Amino acid sequence: MKIDDALQKAVALNNDKTENRPAPRASENKAPVAGESVTLSPLAAQLQSIEAAGASEQVYDADKVNAIKSAISSGQFRVDSEKVADGLINTVKDLLTAQR
Numbered sequence: 699m700k701i702d703d704a705l706q707k708a709v710a711l712n713n714d715k716t717e718n719r720p721a722p723r724a725s726e727n728k729a730p731v732a733g734e735s736v737t738l739s740p741l742a743a744q745l746q747s748i749e750a751a752g753a754s755e756q757v758y759d760a761d762k763v764n765a766i767k768s769a770i771s772s773g774q775f776r777v778d779s780e781k782v783a784d785g786l787i788n789t790v791k792d793l794l795t796a797q798r
Contacts, residue, residue, distance in 0.1 A: 738746070769775035 766775060
């Protein structure tokens with residue numbers, strides 16, 4: 699079982715660029731003046747479109763969640779420990795490979 703962040707898969711973010719920026723000065727935090735405009739970078743526009751697409755999709759299967767809740771409350775839910783262990787091992791392998 700592997701949990702993926704769809705946003706990170708869709709857009710590769712470069713954290714190094716944002717972490718090394720100096721903090722903005724107080725003089726840079728001015729309120730916009732009438733007639734001024736703001737443009738978004740292509741990455742920001744892409745993030746907005748991905749977020750809008752993700753908002754319309756259902757994140758989980760509600761019927762499956764309800765079935766699992768029912769099985770847990772009735773004491774019929776069983777965890778397949780081999781499947782959990784295999785998923786954990788695969789996730790660790792993926793993490794170790796990604797760090798190289």
